[in-house]
Amino acid sequence: MAGIDYEQKIPNNVNLSSDVRLQRALEKWQPDFHKWWMDMGPDGWQMNDVYLRTAVSTEPGGWAQFGYVKMPDYRWGIFLSEQEKDRKIGFGDHMGMPAWQEVPGEYRNILQRIIVTQADTEPASVEQQRQLAKTAPSLLDMRNLFQVNVEEGRHLWAMVYLLQAYFGRDGREQADLLLERRSGDPDKPRILDAFNQPCPDWLTFFCFTTFADRDGKYQLAALAESGFDPLSRTCKFMLTEEAHHLSVGETGVMRVLQRAAELTKQDPNGDARAQGGIDLPTLQKYVNYWFSYCLDLFGSEISSNAADYFASGLKGRYKEQELWADHVALEGSHTFKLFKDGAFVEEQVGLRNAMNELLRVEYRKDCERVVKRWNRALEESDVSFRISLPENRFHRRQGIYAGQHFDPRGEPVSAAEFERRKYEWVPSDEDRAYVGSLMKPVYEVGKMANWIAAPNRGIDGQAVEYEYVRV
Ligand SMILES: [Fe+2]
Ligand SMILES: [Fe+2]
16 A cells, blocks of 8 residues: 555555546646646746656655756645554543544544645745745755645645545635645735745745644644544655754754854854854844744644544544543643733643644744754854744734734734834845845855855755756
8 A cells, every 4th residue: 555656647555547527627626737737836847857856655765766856847746644454532522433435524624624724835835936946055955845836736636635535626626726726816815824925035944844744743733633543644655754854944044153153253243144144133034024923823722623634533632642631622721821901811721622732832842942052053153142932822814813913922012013023023125135145046056145054954865065956
């Protein structure tokens, strides 16, 4: 089952050839996907050889094969992780019953909504990142960008498979719509706000892959717990691909701040910008902006939808089996700190209604670990600046703090003060223009742009000085 059949028009490990109807539906969607990829995927470089990895098995470890591929020839396909024998629903009201192999009728609508919402982020990020190769700081970075892009394309395939295989005509319509919405288009925007934000420069890209792809990791992990087995299996395999996106982000930011530290020390006035680099305070503002934007992706802190998803066994908590003892969650509560009439008050909310927040808590912990590693690098670079994550209340547009104003430490400020001091905390137009002005392509093998340090090592055991993209 784990072997992937590359002989077929659509590579898969779901025995697609045995289901002619589905095969036909997917083969009909395939050219539309290709057209979308050529129209909305990376602008340029489609005819160049790129050193990419392709999945060859879904077994953990050793699943990837590396080699030169032209992106339009990438073998997108449908790969689910191995089916677990006699799997049971692990949480919620149906706990202990056999996992569903078909869509449970009563949950059809919410299940479809969950899948469409996740699916929509995959092409959205490719669209957001479409222009970045034009300013790649190195060929290695350009290759990483393309790797992320083709895998987001594959994640779209994974979700479209679920829609077409299990949701009949509605599913096919939704699959088509996934290729019709456009990131940032006011008339047909992508579903989630963070996926309509522009990604005009590489600092944004690295922050995006650190924080937004990490939201993806947590959403996928929660869906990997799902009682709907095909969704669980598809998310499990997506998670192995996602790990690379997170490391592109984390090491990308790491290299920017290492270089920032170097240039800060080099400059007589300690000003990295004077040396043509990105300075650490600007980097902090990008972190503030993207971290706060991505917190919104988890949905409202107190949510009856989230309670329904959990109750129905469709979306669990992060590591539901490992981290929790009570999988029904009808007892116990989560304490929220609300800001009401000028004062903080605590409010207890039943656990099921706090599911979004519980996932956000795990996400934040993970982000804190990343920031710790960044700060260790700053310590080793012998500069005193440290990166920090803003409090969860800061700069929120959704949930219990939306419409209120807090500084990055979470202290309440008036709307006027927030407006006045905003650009101490998030990038101003000038900051963005400055970062933008540094974005000049470096296409020479092994060379790096001035504002970013070289990575410690290359890809797949290759040297940093390797022709990751044949120019
Ligand atoms: Fe993805
Ligand atoms: Fe991703």
